[in-house]
Amino acid sequence: xxxxxxxxxxxxxxxxxxxxxxxxxxxxxxxxxxxxxxxxxxxxxxxxxxxxxxxxxxxxxxxxxxxxxxxxxxxxxxxxxxxxxxxxxxxxxxxxxxxxxxxxxxxxxxxxxxxxxxxxxxxxxxxxxxxxxxxxxxxxxxxxxxxxxxxxxxxxxxxxxxxxxxxxxxxxxxxxxxxxxxxxxxxxxxxxxxxxxxxxxxxxxxxxxxxxxxxxxxxxxxxxxxxxxxxxxxxxxxxxxxxxxxxxxxxxxx
Amino acid sequence: xxxxxxxxxxxxxxxxxxxxxxxxxxxxxxxxxxxxxxxxxxxxxxxxxxxxxxxxxxxxxxxxxxxxxxxxxxxxxxxxxxxxxxxxxxxxxxxxxxxxxxxxxxxxxxxxxxxxxxxxxxxxxxxx
Numbered sequence: 246x247x248x249x250x251x252x253x254x255x256x257x258x259x260x261x262x263x264x265x266x267x268x269x270x271x272x273x274x275x276x277x278x279x280x281x282x283x284x285x286x287x288x289x290x291x292x293x294x295x296x297x298x299x300x301x302x303x304x305x306x307x308x309x310x311x312x313x314x315x316x317x318x319x320x321x322x323x324x325x326x327x328x329x330x331x332x333x334x335x336x337x338x339x340x341x342x343x344x345x346x347x348x349x350x351x352x353x354x355x356x357x358x359x360x361x362x363x364x365x366x367x368x369x370x371x372x373x374x375x376x377x378x379x380x381x382x383x384x385x386x387x388x389x390x391x392x393x394x395x396x397x398x399x400x401x402x403x404x405x406x407x408x409x410x411x412x413x414x415x416x417x418x419x420x421x422x423x424x425x426x427x428x429x430x431x432x433x434x435x436x437x438x439x440x441x442x443x444x445x446x447x448x449x450x451x452x453x454x455x456x457x458x459x460x461x462x463x464x465x466x467x468x469x470x471x472x473x474x475x476x477x478x479x480x481x482x483x484x485x486x487x488x489x490x491x492x493x494x495x496x497x498x499x
Numbered sequence: 500x501x502x503x504x505x506x507x508x509x510x511x512x513x514x515x516x517x518x519x520x521x522x523x524x525x526x527x528x529x530x531x532x533x534x535x536x537x538x539x540x541x542x543x544x545x546x547x548x549x550x551x552x553x554x555x556x557x558x559x560x561x562x563x564x565x566x567x568x569x570x571x572x573x574x575x576x577x578x579x580x581x582x583x584x585x586x587x588x589x590x591x592x593x594x595x596x597x598x599x600x601x602x603x604x605x606x607x608x609x610x611x612x613x614x615x616x617x618x619x620x621x622x623x624x625x626x627x
Binding site for chain 2: 292293297
């Protein structure tokens with residue numbers, strides 16, 4: 246397929262945002278989005294168009310249970326609890342408020358899936374409420390002025406794995422308690438350049454606690470499109486290239 | 500959770516803050532829908548319980564009645580009805596092409612064409 250065609254890129258971006266680009270094609274396109282600024286901007290343009298559908302939905306207050314769960318999972322109160330999608334025995338926190346009582350002929354989708362479908366639009370509404378939390382909740386204390394950039398490496402369930410603070414001469418890495426303690430492998434951090442050159446190693450990440458990695462001169466000489474974390478033999482990649490990329494994340498300017 | 504962790508990634512190029520947040524939440528919800536589909540394809544489900552869940556209905560219909568009119572609504576009104584229906588089902592219910600087919604009782608090729616051409620017309624309308 247000729248992905249260079251502007252028309253095709255636009256069509257794929259539109260269906261990616263709509264959600265009808267599915268399965269392996271979706272995963273492949275997500276990788277292309279990470280690599281291409283032009284594609285990313287195309288996707289953003291479609292998000293702005295199609296999300297007008299969601300932006301004008303009526304506001305809906307999340308339930309207290311949902312708020313408590315979010316607070317706990319972010320570490321603002323109490324112990325971490327599982328979300329409704331992580332245990333079959335929990336009742337969904339909020340479904341009846343937005344779901345009308347009309348019959349449906351669909352009979353092949355499952356319970357978990359039906360719950361998410363019933364809540365897709367509701368989730369869109371929920372986003373409006375969450376912004377207040379983002380703005381109003383206290384930020385974790387840190388010497389912000391000394392940090393130039395920040396990155397959070399997240400796992401498959403959005404759990405934070407590493408927090409990376411980019412300072413003038415160093416990369417300060419904080420491991421969270423969510424990292425699998427694998428005694429036979431190391432996790433290696435890489436920077437991915439926009440010009441398509443091979444990934445450049447930034448060092449081995451700590452599996453627990455903090456560590457400080459040197460900030461290479463190249464860090465400031467190339468446009469970094471993303472950071473990546475790979476699973477490597479102990480001591481790091483033997484080939485100079487990532488062996489198995491597990492996660493990617495983007496740098497955020499402070 | 501994702502919005503919290505990604506809060507400082509927002510830039511004006513992403514459009515309005517709300518649009519950016521909606522994208523994060525929708526993509527996550529789509530992941531959940533698709534993951535649940537895979538799980539359910541590998542396991543029998545209790546039909547009574549399933550029916551109760553499904554009977555919660557069609558959120559896109561309910562919510563569309565409570566929405567304020569936006570420019571995109573006028574553009575969707577200008578689409579052919581099957582195009583508008585297919586795009587609306589995909590956006591609000593997270594349906595795949597195949598599921599839109601089932602819902603609209605139409606061939607896969609037609610549904611793909613409606614969505615593709617509908618999106619093209621939508622873009623032209625919204626940029627005009």
